Amino acid sequence: MAAAKLLIPTLSHFRPLTCAAAVSASNPARLVPHPPDLLKWIKREGGFVHEAVTITQDTTYGLGLVASGGIPKGSDLIVLPEHVPLKFQSDKDDGADSVSLPLSNRVPEELWAMKLGLKLLQERAKVGSFWWPYISNLPETYTVPIFFSGEDIKNLQYAPLLYQVNKRCRFLLEFEQEVKNVLKNLKPSEHPFGGQDVDASSLGWAMSAVSSRAFRLYGKKLPNGTHSDIPMMLPLIDMCNHSFNPNARILQEQDAGNPKMLIKAAEREIKQSDPLLLNYGCLSNDFFLLDYGFVIPSNPYDHIELKYDGALMDAASMAAGVSSPNFSSPAPWQQEILFQLNLDGEVPNLKVTIGGPELVEGRLLAALRVLLSNDREMVQRYDLSVLKSLSAEGPLGVANEVAAFRTIIALCVIALGHFPTKIMDDESLLKQGVSVSTELAIQFRMQKKSVIIDVMRDLTKRVKLLLSKETTTA
Secondary structure, three states: OHHHHHOHHHHHHHOOOOOOOOOOOOOOOEOOOOOOOHHHHHHHOOOEEOOOEEEEEEOOOEEEEEEOOOEOOOOEEEEEEOOOOEEOOOOHHHOOOOOHHHHHOOOOHHHHHHHHHHHHHHHHHOOOOOOHHHHOOOEOOOOOHHHOOHHHHHOOOOHHHHHHHHHHHHHHHHHHHHHHHHHOOOOHHHOOOOOOOOOHHHHHHHHHHHHHHOEEEEEEEOOOOOEEEEEEEOOOHHHOEEOOOOOEEEEEOOOOOOOEEEEEEOOOOEOOOOEOEEOOOOOOHHHHHHHHOOOOOOOOOOEEEEEOOHHHHHHHHHHOOOOOOOOOOOOHHHHHHHHHOOOOOOOOOOEEEEEOOOEEOHHHHHHHHHHOOOOHHHHOOOOHHHHOOOOOOOOOOHHHHHHHHHHHHHHHHHHHHOOOOOHHHHHHHHHHOOOHHHHHHHHHHHHHHHHHHHHHHHHHHHHHHHHHHHHHHO
16 A cells, blocks of 8 residues: 555654764765655655656755756646645644644744744654655755854854854754753653654754745735745755756646646746756845855855944045045934935944945945035935936046945955955865865855955946046046
8 A cells, every 4th residue: 555655664753853964065865765756755645747857966956856858848847736745834723733833933933944844853753754755855964054063154254144153053052942841741642753852953954954945935815815925845846956047936826726836847948957947036145055055156146244334434435545534423414314224313224235236235325425425415416216326327426426436345345354364265275175064164255255356346447437437528
Protein backbone atom coordinates (compact mmCIF):
# COMPACT_ATOMS: atom_id res chain seq x y z
CA MET A 1 0.00 0.00 0.00
CA ALA A 2 1.15 3.57 -0.70
CA ALA A 3 0.60 4.60 2.93
CA ALA A 4 2.87 1.77 4.14
CA LYS A 5 5.66 2.91 1.83
CA LEU A 6 5.67 6.32 3.48
CA LEU A 7 6.39 4.70 6.81
CA ILE A 8 9.56 2.91 5.70
CA PRO A 9 11.96 5.78 6.54
CA THR A 10 10.21 6.83 9.75
CA LEU A 11 12.93 5.50 12.05
CA SER A 12 14.92 8.45 10.79
CA HIS A 13 12.43 10.76 12.49
CA PHE A 14 14.10 10.03 15.81
CA ARG A 15 17.42 11.54 14.69
CA PRO A 16 18.34 14.55 16.88
CA LEU A 17 16.78 17.81 15.71
CA THR A 18 20.10 19.52 15.06
CA CYS A 19 21.89 21.37 12.29
CA ALA A 20 25.55 20.72 11.60
CA ALA A 21 27.92 23.31 10.19
CA ALA A 22 27.80 23.50 6.41
CA VAL A 23 30.50 21.55 4.59
CA SER A 24 29.60 22.48 1.03
CA ALA A 25 27.34 25.22 -0.28
CA SER A 26 26.82 23.48 -3.62
CA ASN A 27 26.30 19.93 -2.33
CA PRO A 28 24.62 19.91 1.09
CA ALA A 29 23.56 16.51 2.45
CA ARG A 30 19.83 15.88 2.73
CA LEU A 31 18.24 14.92 6.04
CA VAL A 32 18.34 11.23 5.10
CA PRO A 33 20.78 9.57 2.68
CA HIS A 34 18.09 8.13 0.37
CA PRO A 35 14.91 10.20 0.76
CA PRO A 36 11.59 9.28 -0.88
CA ASP A 37 11.00 10.38 -4.48
CA LEU A 38 9.49 13.87 -4.17
CA LEU A 39 8.06 13.96 -7.70
CA LYS A 40 6.22 10.65 -7.24
CA TRP A 41 4.82 11.84 -3.88
CA ILE A 42 3.41 15.04 -5.42
CA LYS A 43 1.80 13.10 -8.28
CA ARG A 44 0.39 10.53 -5.85
CA GLU A 45 -1.22 13.36 -3.86
CA GLY A 46 -3.03 14.61 -6.97
CA GLY A 47 -0.46 17.17 -8.09
CA PHE A 48 1.05 17.63 -11.53
CA VAL A 49 4.72 17.71 -12.57
CA HIS A 50 5.68 18.33 -16.20
CA GLU A 51 7.41 15.28 -17.67
CA ALA A 52 10.54 17.35 -18.45
CA VAL A 53 11.00 18.66 -14.88
CA THR A 54 13.81 16.87 -13.04
CA ILE A 55 15.81 17.42 -9.84
CA THR A 56 19.51 18.03 -10.39
CA GLN A 57 22.63 19.06 -8.49
CA ASP A 58 23.35 22.72 -9.24
CA THR A 59 27.05 23.62 -8.97
CA THR A 60 26.30 26.99 -7.37
CA TYR A 61 23.15 26.68 -5.29
CA GLY A 62 22.88 22.97 -4.50
CA LEU A 63 19.77 21.04 -5.54
CA GLY A 64 17.69 22.64 -8.27
CA LEU A 65 15.20 21.89 -11.02
CA VAL A 66 16.22 21.52 -14.64
CA ALA A 67 14.42 20.78 -17.92
CA SER A 68 15.31 17.36 -19.34
CA GLY A 69 13.69 18.43 -22.62
CA GLY A 70 12.23 21.50 -24.26
CA ILE A 71 9.18 23.07 -22.57
CA PRO A 72 6.93 25.38 -24.64
CA LYS A 73 6.22 28.93 -23.45
CA GLY A 74 3.27 29.13 -21.06
CA SER A 75 3.33 25.44 -20.05
CA ASP A 76 2.23 24.30 -16.61
CA LEU A 77 5.35 23.08 -14.81
CA ILE A 78 4.18 22.08 -11.32
CA VAL A 79 0.71 22.14 -9.78
CA LEU A 80 0.25 21.52 -6.05
CA PRO A 81 -3.14 20.65 -4.51
CA GLU A 82 -4.12 22.81 -1.53
CA HIS A 83 -3.23 20.17 1.09
CA VAL A 84 0.41 19.73 -0.06
CA PRO A 85 1.98 23.12 0.92
CA LEU A 86 3.19 23.21 4.53
CA LYS A 87 1.55 26.21 6.25
CA PHE A 88 1.19 27.67 9.69
CA GLN A 89 -1.87 29.76 10.51
CA SER A 90 -2.61 31.08 13.96
CA ASP A 91 -6.33 30.35 13.72
CA LYS A 92 -7.97 27.37 15.38
CA ASP A 93 -8.75 25.63 12.10
CA ASP A 94 -5.07 25.10 11.38
CA GLY A 95 -4.79 22.19 13.80
CA ALA A 96 -1.83 23.70 15.63
CA ASP A 97 -1.76 22.20 19.12
CA SER A 98 -2.08 24.01 22.42
CA VAL A 99 1.70 24.02 22.94
CA SER A 100 3.20 25.16 19.64
CA LEU A 101 0.61 27.90 19.17
CA PRO A 102 1.54 29.80 22.37
CA LEU A 103 5.22 29.32 21.47
CA SER A 104 4.68 30.83 18.03
CA ASN A 105 2.94 33.81 19.61
CA ARG A 106 6.22 34.65 21.38
CA VAL A 107 8.03 35.07 18.05
CA PRO A 108 8.30 38.68 16.79
CA GLU A 109 6.54 39.28 13.46
CA GLU A 110 9.79 40.21 11.67
CA LEU A 111 11.03 36.64 12.37
CA TRP A 112 7.91 35.07 10.84
CA ALA A 113 10.07 32.22 9.52
CA MET A 114 10.37 30.87 13.07
CA LYS A 115 6.58 30.55 13.40
CA LEU A 116 6.40 28.24 10.40
CA GLY A 117 9.73 26.74 11.54
CA LEU A 118 8.03 25.41 14.69
CA LYS A 119 5.45 23.63 12.52
CA LEU A 120 8.28 22.24 10.35
CA LEU A 121 10.17 20.93 13.41
CA GLN A 122 6.97 19.38 14.72
CA GLU A 123 6.43 17.51 11.45
CA ARG A 124 10.10 16.51 11.26
CA ALA A 125 9.81 14.88 14.69
CA LYS A 126 6.47 13.21 14.03
CA VAL A 127 6.48 9.51 13.12
CA GLY A 128 4.57 9.02 9.87
CA SER A 129 4.25 12.74 9.11
CA PHE A 130 2.33 13.43 5.90
CA TRP A 131 5.16 15.81 4.87
CA TRP A 132 8.02 13.37 5.54
CA PRO A 133 8.70 12.76 1.80
CA TYR A 134 9.21 16.53 1.51
CA ILE A 135 11.04 17.16 4.78
CA SER A 136 13.48 14.26 4.25
CA ASN A 137 14.60 15.97 1.02
CA LEU A 138 15.49 19.21 2.83
CA PRO A 139 19.19 20.04 3.34
CA GLU A 140 20.72 18.95 6.62
CA THR A 141 22.72 22.18 6.74
CA TYR A 142 22.33 25.80 5.70
CA THR A 143 24.96 28.40 4.83
CA VAL A 144 23.24 31.36 6.49
CA PRO A 145 25.35 33.56 8.83
CA ILE A 146 23.67 32.41 12.07
CA PHE A 147 25.71 29.21 11.62
CA PHE A 148 28.98 31.04 10.92
CA SER A 149 31.79 30.92 13.46
CA GLY A 150 32.36 34.09 15.47
CA GLU A 151 35.39 34.82 13.32
CA ASP A 152 33.42 34.55 10.07
CA ILE A 153 30.65 36.78 11.41
CA LYS A 154 33.40 39.38 11.98
CA ASN A 155 34.69 38.65 8.48
CA LEU A 156 31.49 40.17 7.06
CA GLN A 157 32.97 43.57 8.03
CA TYR A 158 29.62 45.33 7.57
CA ALA A 159 27.87 46.71 10.66
CA PRO A 160 24.21 46.59 9.47
CA LEU A 161 24.45 42.87 8.67
CA LEU A 162 26.46 42.12 11.83
CA TYR A 163 23.63 43.71 13.79
CA GLN A 164 21.00 41.51 12.09
CA VAL A 165 23.04 38.32 12.53
CA ASN A 166 23.70 39.01 16.21
CA LYS A 167 20.03 39.90 16.73
CA ARG A 168 18.93 36.53 15.27
CA CYS A 169 21.52 34.61 17.26
CA ARG A 170 20.39 36.31 20.48
CA PHE A 171 16.76 35.55 19.67
CA LEU A 172 17.53 31.85 19.07
CA LEU A 173 19.43 31.50 22.36
CA GLU A 174 16.66 33.25 24.31
CA PHE A 175 13.88 31.37 22.49
CA GLU A 176 15.65 28.07 23.23
CA GLN A 177 15.19 28.77 26.95
CA GLU A 178 11.54 29.72 26.46
CA VAL A 179 10.89 26.50 24.55
CA LYS A 180 12.68 24.38 27.17
CA ASN A 181 10.66 26.01 29.97
CA VAL A 182 7.39 25.28 28.17
CA LEU A 183 8.33 21.67 27.35
CA LYS A 184 9.98 20.55 30.60
CA ASN A 185 6.82 19.54 32.49
CA LEU A 186 4.82 18.11 29.58
CA LYS A 187 3.60 14.52 29.40
CA PRO A 188 5.12 12.55 26.48
CA SER A 189 1.72 12.49 24.75
CA GLU A 190 1.55 16.31 24.86
CA HIS A 191 5.11 16.94 23.64
CA PRO A 192 4.91 18.62 20.18
CA PHE A 193 8.39 17.40 19.18
CA GLY A 194 8.04 13.72 20.01
CA GLY A 195 9.91 14.07 23.32
CA GLN A 196 13.08 15.29 21.59
CA ASP A 197 15.26 18.08 22.90
CA VAL A 198 14.90 21.36 21.00
CA ASP A 199 17.90 23.68 21.13
CA ALA A 200 19.09 26.85 19.38
CA SER A 201 20.70 24.74 16.65
CA SER A 202 17.50 22.88 15.71
CA LEU A 203 15.48 26.10 15.95
CA GLY A 204 18.04 27.76 13.68
CA TRP A 205 17.78 24.89 11.19
CA ALA A 206 14.01 25.24 11.05
CA MET A 207 14.07 29.04 10.76
CA SER A 208 16.70 28.82 7.98
CA ALA A 209 14.76 26.12 6.11
CA VAL A 210 11.71 28.36 6.09
CA SER A 211 13.45 31.69 5.35
CA SER A 212 15.29 30.14 2.40
CA ARG A 213 12.32 28.26 0.92
CA ALA A 214 8.95 29.70 2.00
CA PHE A 215 6.76 32.02 -0.05
CA ARG A 216 4.27 34.51 1.38
CA LEU A 217 1.03 33.81 -0.50
CA TYR A 218 -2.72 34.16 -0.13
CA GLY A 219 -4.27 32.36 2.80
CA LYS A 220 -7.93 32.21 3.78
CA LYS A 221 -10.49 34.69 2.53
CA LEU A 222 -11.23 37.43 5.06
CA PRO A 223 -14.69 38.93 5.73
CA ASN A 224 -13.75 42.09 3.79
CA GLY A 225 -13.14 40.03 0.65
CA THR A 226 -9.32 40.16 0.75
CA HIS A 227 -7.05 37.23 1.60
CA SER A 228 -4.72 36.80 4.56
CA ASP A 229 -1.03 36.76 3.71
CA ILE A 230 0.59 33.61 5.09
CA PRO A 231 3.98 31.95 4.62
CA MET A 232 3.96 28.46 3.17
CA MET A 233 6.51 25.93 1.98
CA LEU A 234 5.84 24.66 -1.54
CA PRO A 235 7.35 21.19 -2.05
CA LEU A 236 9.38 20.84 -5.27
CA ILE A 237 8.51 24.42 -6.37
CA ASP A 238 10.93 25.64 -3.69
CA MET A 239 13.76 23.81 -5.45
CA CYS A 240 13.73 26.44 -8.22
CA ASN A 241 16.84 28.57 -7.82
CA HIS A 242 16.99 32.36 -8.09
CA SER A 243 17.49 34.66 -11.05
CA PHE A 244 16.66 38.31 -11.72
CA ASN A 245 15.81 37.04 -15.23
CA PRO A 246 13.51 34.11 -14.34
CA ASN A 247 11.91 31.70 -16.78
CA ALA A 248 9.10 30.64 -14.41
CA ARG A 249 6.72 32.31 -11.99
CA ILE A 250 4.29 31.30 -9.27
CA LEU A 251 0.58 31.75 -9.88
CA GLN A 252 -2.00 31.06 -7.20
CA GLU A 253 -5.39 30.01 -8.46
CA GLN A 254 -8.25 31.62 -6.56
CA ASP A 255 -10.89 29.00 -7.42
CA ALA A 256 -12.55 28.48 -4.03
CA GLY A 257 -13.69 25.01 -4.99
CA ASN A 258 -10.24 23.72 -5.85
CA PRO A 259 -7.45 26.12 -4.83
CA LYS A 260 -4.05 25.17 -6.26
CA MET A 261 -0.50 26.46 -6.32
CA LEU A 262 0.55 26.73 -9.93
CA ILE A 263 3.98 27.42 -11.41
CA LYS A 264 4.06 28.26 -15.10
CA ALA A 265 6.72 28.96 -17.66
CA ALA A 266 6.86 32.73 -17.95
CA GLU A 267 7.39 34.69 -21.15
CA ARG A 268 9.75 32.37 -22.97
CA GLU A 269 10.41 28.80 -23.99
CA ILE A 270 12.54 26.68 -21.67
CA LYS A 271 15.19 24.72 -23.54
CA GLN A 272 16.66 21.33 -22.68
CA SER A 273 19.16 21.51 -19.77
CA ASP A 274 17.96 25.00 -18.76
CA PRO A 275 17.49 25.38 -14.98
CA LEU A 276 14.01 26.42 -13.79
CA LEU A 277 14.43 29.82 -12.18
CA LEU A 278 12.23 32.06 -10.04
CA ASN A 279 12.89 35.64 -8.95
CA TYR A 280 13.07 35.56 -5.13
CA GLY A 281 12.75 39.35 -5.09
CA CYS A 282 14.68 42.50 -5.92
CA LEU A 283 16.76 42.21 -2.75
CA SER A 284 20.14 43.37 -1.52
CA ASN A 285 22.88 40.87 -0.71
CA ASP A 286 22.12 41.44 2.99
CA PHE A 287 18.81 39.61 2.56
CA PHE A 288 20.14 36.99 0.15
CA LEU A 289 22.89 36.00 2.59
CA LEU A 290 20.84 36.37 5.77
CA ASP A 291 17.81 34.40 4.54
CA TYR A 292 19.06 32.25 1.64
CA GLY A 293 22.76 31.70 2.35
CA PHE A 294 24.25 33.00 -0.90
CA VAL A 295 25.69 36.21 -2.38
CA ILE A 296 24.93 37.51 -5.88
CA PRO A 297 27.89 39.06 -7.74
CA SER A 298 27.14 42.46 -9.32
CA ASN A 299 23.69 42.49 -7.71
CA PRO A 300 21.93 45.56 -9.19
CA TYR A 301 19.83 45.88 -6.01
CA ASP A 302 22.73 45.80 -3.55
CA HIS A 303 23.40 48.96 -1.57
CA ILE A 304 25.24 50.38 1.41
CA GLU A 305 23.48 51.68 4.51
CA LEU A 306 24.71 54.89 6.11
CA LYS A 307 23.45 56.90 9.06
CA TYR A 308 22.48 60.48 8.28
CA ASP A 309 24.54 62.38 10.83
CA GLY A 310 25.27 66.11 10.78
CA ALA A 311 28.87 65.76 11.95
CA LEU A 312 29.58 63.02 9.38
CA MET A 313 28.04 65.12 6.57
CA ASP A 314 30.10 68.15 7.66
CA ALA A 315 33.29 66.06 7.61
CA ALA A 316 32.47 64.62 4.18
CA SER A 317 31.59 67.98 2.62
CA MET A 318 34.73 69.61 4.04
CA ALA A 319 36.80 66.76 2.59
CA ALA A 320 35.02 67.47 -0.70
CA GLY A 321 36.18 71.09 -0.59
CA VAL A 322 32.99 72.75 0.68
CA SER A 323 33.80 75.69 2.91
CA SER A 324 31.81 76.11 6.13
CA PRO A 325 29.12 73.42 5.69
CA ASN A 326 26.19 73.67 8.11
CA PHE A 327 24.82 70.12 8.33
CA SER A 328 25.25 70.16 12.13
CA SER A 329 23.42 73.48 12.47
CA PRO A 330 20.92 73.92 9.61
CA ALA A 331 18.86 77.08 9.25
CA PRO A 332 15.22 76.76 10.43
CA TRP A 333 13.91 76.58 6.81
CA GLN A 334 16.43 73.82 6.02
CA GLN A 335 15.47 71.99 9.20
CA GLU A 336 11.84 72.08 8.11
CA ILE A 337 12.76 70.34 4.87
CA LEU A 338 14.81 67.74 6.80
CA PHE A 339 11.69 67.14 8.89
CA GLN A 340 9.66 66.58 5.69
CA LEU A 341 12.34 64.08 4.58
CA ASN A 342 12.01 62.32 7.95
CA LEU A 343 15.67 63.10 8.67
CA ASP A 344 14.74 65.30 11.64
CA GLY A 345 12.06 65.31 14.32
CA GLU A 346 11.13 63.11 17.27
CA VAL A 347 11.37 59.72 15.51
CA PRO A 348 13.38 60.30 12.33
CA ASN A 349 14.51 57.52 10.01
CA LEU A 350 18.23 58.27 9.75
CA LYS A 351 19.08 55.18 7.68
CA VAL A 352 19.96 56.23 4.13
CA THR A 353 21.42 54.20 1.28
CA ILE A 354 23.77 54.55 -1.65
CA GLY A 355 23.89 52.07 -4.53
CA GLY A 356 21.07 50.02 -5.99
CA PRO A 357 18.68 51.25 -8.70
CA GLU A 358 18.49 54.78 -7.20
CA LEU A 359 22.32 55.11 -6.93
CA VAL A 360 21.74 57.68 -4.17
CA GLU A 361 18.65 57.48 -1.97
CA GLY A 362 16.40 60.42 -2.80
CA ARG A 363 16.14 61.63 0.80
CA LEU A 364 19.94 61.87 1.10
CA LEU A 365 20.30 63.64 -2.25
CA ALA A 366 17.57 66.16 -1.40
CA ALA A 367 19.12 66.84 2.03
CA LEU A 368 22.53 67.48 0.50
CA ARG A 369 21.16 69.78 -2.20
CA VAL A 370 19.16 71.78 0.36
CA LEU A 371 21.85 71.99 3.07
CA LEU A 372 24.50 73.01 0.54
CA SER A 373 22.34 75.89 -0.70
CA ASN A 374 21.88 79.29 0.91
CA ASP A 375 19.19 80.32 -1.55
CA ARG A 376 15.93 79.65 0.25
CA GLU A 377 13.84 81.19 -2.53
CA MET A 378 15.35 78.94 -5.20
CA VAL A 379 14.95 75.81 -3.08
CA GLN A 380 11.28 76.59 -2.46
CA ARG A 381 10.61 76.76 -6.19
CA TYR A 382 11.01 73.00 -6.40
CA ASP A 383 8.85 70.17 -5.16
CA LEU A 384 10.59 67.67 -2.89
CA SER A 385 10.15 64.97 -5.54
CA VAL A 386 12.39 67.01 -7.89
CA LEU A 387 15.03 67.61 -5.21
CA LYS A 388 15.07 63.86 -4.47
CA SER A 389 15.53 62.87 -8.11
CA LEU A 390 18.95 62.13 -9.57
CA SER A 391 17.48 62.57 -13.05
CA ALA A 392 16.63 66.20 -12.20
CA GLU A 393 19.98 67.54 -13.33
CA GLY A 394 21.29 70.30 -11.06
CA PRO A 395 17.96 71.91 -10.06
CA LEU A 396 19.79 74.29 -7.67
CA GLY A 397 22.65 75.05 -10.04
CA VAL A 398 25.84 73.39 -11.21
CA ALA A 399 27.96 74.46 -8.21
CA ASN A 400 25.37 73.05 -5.78
CA GLU A 401 25.13 69.77 -7.71
CA VAL A 402 28.91 69.36 -7.90
CA ALA A 403 29.20 70.02 -4.15
CA ALA A 404 26.46 67.46 -3.42
CA PHE A 405 28.06 64.79 -5.61
CA ARG A 406 31.54 65.43 -4.19
CA THR A 407 30.14 65.14 -0.66
CA ILE A 408 28.64 61.74 -1.54
CA ILE A 409 31.98 60.66 -3.06
CA ALA A 410 33.69 61.68 0.20
CA LEU A 411 31.06 59.68 2.15
CA CYS A 412 31.98 56.70 -0.04
CA VAL A 413 35.67 57.13 0.81
CA ILE A 414 34.80 57.22 4.52
CA ALA A 415 32.60 54.10 4.13
CA LEU A 416 35.38 52.23 2.31
CA GLY A 417 37.76 53.14 5.14
CA HIS A 418 35.55 51.20 7.59
CA PHE A 419 36.46 47.92 5.84
CA PRO A 420 39.73 46.56 7.30
CA THR A 421 40.68 44.87 4.00
CA LYS A 422 40.83 45.95 0.36
CA ILE A 423 39.31 44.00 -2.55
CA MET A 424 42.78 42.86 -3.64
CA ASP A 425 43.36 41.41 -0.15
CA ASP A 426 40.01 39.61 -0.34
CA GLU A 427 40.76 38.14 -3.77
CA SER A 428 44.10 36.89 -2.48
CA LEU A 429 42.40 35.17 0.49
CA LEU A 430 39.89 33.43 -1.78
CA LYS A 431 42.69 32.04 -3.95
CA GLN A 432 44.25 30.39 -0.89
CA GLY A 433 41.18 28.19 -0.36
CA VAL A 434 38.91 28.85 2.62
CA SER A 435 35.84 27.31 4.30
CA VAL A 436 32.34 27.77 2.88
CA SER A 437 31.36 30.36 5.50
CA THR A 438 34.63 32.29 5.15
CA GLU A 439 34.21 32.35 1.37
CA LEU A 440 30.66 33.69 1.69
CA ALA A 441 31.74 36.36 4.19
CA ILE A 442 34.57 37.49 1.90
CA GLN A 443 32.33 37.50 -1.19
CA PHE A 444 29.74 39.55 0.71
CA ARG A 445 32.17 42.26 1.79
CA MET A 446 33.78 42.36 -1.67
CA GLN A 447 30.39 43.08 -3.23
CA LYS A 448 29.72 45.86 -0.70
CA LYS A 449 33.04 47.50 -1.56
CA SER A 450 32.27 47.12 -5.27
CA VAL A 451 28.95 48.94 -4.73
CA ILE A 452 30.78 51.87 -3.12
CA ILE A 453 33.42 52.00 -5.86
CA ASP A 454 30.75 51.87 -8.60
CA VAL A 455 28.86 54.79 -7.00
CA MET A 456 32.09 56.80 -6.78
CA ARG A 457 32.86 56.14 -10.46
CA ASP A 458 29.36 57.08 -11.57
CA LEU A 459 29.28 60.33 -9.57
CA THR A 460 32.81 61.26 -10.68
CA LYS A 461 31.66 60.99 -14.32
CA ARG A 462 28.62 63.14 -13.52
CA VAL A 463 30.84 65.80 -11.89
CA LYS A 464 33.13 65.90 -14.93
CA LEU A 465 30.15 66.18 -17.26
CA LEU A 466 28.62 69.00 -15.22
CA LEU A 467 31.91 70.91 -15.14
CA SER A 468 32.49 70.43 -18.87
CA LYS A 469 28.97 71.70 -19.63
CA GLU A 470 29.57 74.73 -17.41
CA THR A 471 32.88 75.44 -19.19
CA THR A 472 31.20 75.12 -22.59
CA THR A 473 28.40 77.47 -21.52
CA ALA A 474 30.89 79.97 -20.14
